[in-house]
Amino acid sequence: MNRTGRSAVSSEKRGKSLTEQAYAILRERVITGVLPPGVDVSEPELADQLQMSKTPVREALARLCVEGLMEAFPRRGYRVTPVTLKDMDDLFAVRGVLEGTAAALAAQSLTEDELDALDRLADASYIVGEDVSTKTFVTSNETFHSAIAQGSRNPRLHSLVMSHLEECARLFYMGTRIRDINPETINDHHRIVAVLRQRDGEKARLAMIEHNENTRKGLFAAMVANPQPGISL
Amino acid sequence: MNRTGRSAVSSEKRGKSLTEQAYAILRERVITGVLPPGVDVSEPELADQLQMSKTPVREALARLCVEGLMEAFPRRGYRVTPVTLKDMDDLFAVRGVLEGTAAALAAQSLTEDELDALDRLADASYIVGEDVSTKTFVTSNETFHSAIAQGSRNPRLHSLVMSHLEECARLFYMGTRIRDINPETINDHHRIVAVLRQRDGEKARLAMIEHNENTRKGLFAAMVANPQPGISL
DNA sequence: AAATAGATATGCCACGTAGTATACTACTGG
């Protein structure tokens, strides 16, 4: 088998396979809340919906199980992983550590161009302002955080940050009052870029951890004010 | 679908399905070096070896790909993920952060019984002493680190620590001179338990990070002294 | 050197198997 100059599936751009499609669609549905936590899904039902055989659906579900977005009950079916307050706490705890580390490393290796790009990304988040939809907020937020994580020059760390970011995004789609945490988020972002420009790793770590804590608080407040189905508090 | 009192597949003890079997066998082969980094594997070949159809093999390979132990090349095949020096550096960097955090949290929540158990685990590592086989060393080491990570009371963090620990174990099986890093490891372990007993989270974090750094250095030294196939330095 | 044919890999599917939960029935005890 010759692989010279070829990339593995994880970095393939044109994911044409049905398995990839099913995975992308189902993951999107889980994250955006179309498939809320706790609901049951079955292979034949999804295969019918997605107009494909059960096999690609099955493989997509298996992948989602590994990532923790779904749970498999052998011989019985699948369920979208329920979310508890403890889970959310744990998630944000790990995310803070990972992103804090990424920011500390990024402070020492980000180029000037990348820092400028970060400024623009933070501004873009600001521009959308008040009536920002959840989707645009999540997308813009992910781009910003991803850029910093990539600045760590540690692909493994970047990948971990991204997967945790996506799980947080799932929570954003549940906490409907995005506006409540938005302005603080923008300020945090700008402050993070500022300390990154100072090349101060420890300051950057602390700024990122504090930002993480702020979003956690805002999200939790929005959630208790607006309880969601499938979330045990 | 009724799930009262039932557990998901991830926590099922009796993994009877062929997919689970194939996954366990292949993962073991990759970690222990029976399948060294860089070698090609194919579904039909493995299906023949494991006396099963291609489907369970395929799902096991997919799972290994998600975990990063294998790479998928669409329409062409699979390959055991090659290991580079950069990858190892990145791995240890992330591992240090994760385990350091776990230790810091564990310092505040480990019970006296659990601390006693940790002492015994550290002693068990010591007893095996000089002529320790790689497998017993890896197993004992994993048990010790797992117990601390579990003390963080953060299942997500524990799971991440374990997966990284297993990837490190894979490197241990390659760096054949386990003896070179063994005594230092035992001392580190005892020191970690000591600071955990002091309930000092920051000390525990630092001790764990230093231990991580020591094993990294020892492993790298053993590797340059004894180059392995499939590892680009 | 370019084109082509063969070999081999995955991607996908239809079908059969086996395990599980539920609904129904029959039986038992009051």
Place this chain on the structure above:
DNA sequence: CCAGTAGTATACTACGTGGCATATCTATTT
């Protein structure tokens, strides 16, 4: 006669097999 329970039938579910189609790589031929 009724209530409750044990057993059974059925209708789901995932699991696994084998085969076909298609894409890719290699070796050969023009």
